[in-house]
Structures are given as structure tokens and as C-alpha cells.
Amino acid sequence: MSCIDSLKRHKAAGPDNITNEHLLFDGSPVFVHLSVLFTAMIRHGFVPTDFCNGIIVPLLKSKHGDPTSLDIYRGITLSPILSKVCESILLRLYGDFLSSDPLQFGFKKNSSCSHALFTLTETVKYFTKKGSKLFLFRY
Numbered sequence: 001m002s003c004i005d006s007l008k009r010h011k012a013a014g015p016d017n018i019t020n021e022h023l024l025f026d027g028s029p030v031f032v033h034l035s036v037l038f039t040a041m042i043r044h045g046f047v048p049t050d051f052c053n054g055i056i057v058p059l060l061k062s063k064h065g066d067p068t069s070l071d072i073y074r075g076i077t078l079s080p081i082l083s084k085v086c087e088s089i090l091l092r093l094y095g096d097f098l099s100s101d102p103l104q105f106g107f108k109k110n111s112s113c114s115h116a117l118f119t120l121t122e123t124v125k126y127f128t129k130k131g132s133k134l135f136l137f138r139y
Helices: 020-024 029-045 081-097 113-128
Strands: 055-060 073-078
Touching: 020 029, 020 073, 020 081
Parallel strands: none
Antiparallel strands: 055 073
């Protein structure tokens, strides 16, 4: 199964307004251009800025809760489909050679951002209980 074949239909478009169906039904001419683009990105070590953009959309976790409560929502990011395809190709080709820090939570098998949020929350609780000051650093 190719990276394109694994795309699901009827998913929302990212900020570029390109949907999975554009790639699923466009045919081979677009794949030649994507191949040239992805090869150039790897050779030049450059990722287009648009690949890094996303639209954060709140989704209800449960239909049975209070929709006016912020706790019932989770955020998802609608990313450009071309960046997802590029990532999928890279993972398929080089996934066995890639590793991440053990402290990375999101975008990793058997881990999620909720694990990171839990760890952060417990760490903040621990240090504030001990009277320590906490500072938020932004990069």
C-alpha cells in the first residue's frame, strides 16, 4: 500500500485547502511534481513555511456532556496534506533509523500529548506544593 492509498476520504482540508481526494483522484502527473518537490526538500534541507502551518479546531470529546464547558473539547490541527504525505514517505523510508528523545510524548507510537499534559500538571503540582516558583519559557 502506498502513502497515497492510505489516505482517508472525506477529511477536512488544511490551510492550503487541498483535500485527500485531490491526491487520490488526480493521477500520476501530480506525483511526478511531488517527487521533485520532496527530493529538493531533502537535498536542500529546506521545508516550506506553509508545511508548518495548521488550523486548530476544537472537537467535542463526548456528545453527552455540556458543550459550554471547555473541558469537553480537544483540539486537533488540520495540517497541509502535502506535509502529511511527505512525512509518511520519510517515515516509511527512514523510520527504522529515526529515534526520538524518551521524553517526547506526542507524535510517537504508544504515547500521546495527554501523557505530556499529565506529566506537566503533576510536575507543576509537585513544585508549587514545595513552594518553588515556576517560569514559562517560550521559544
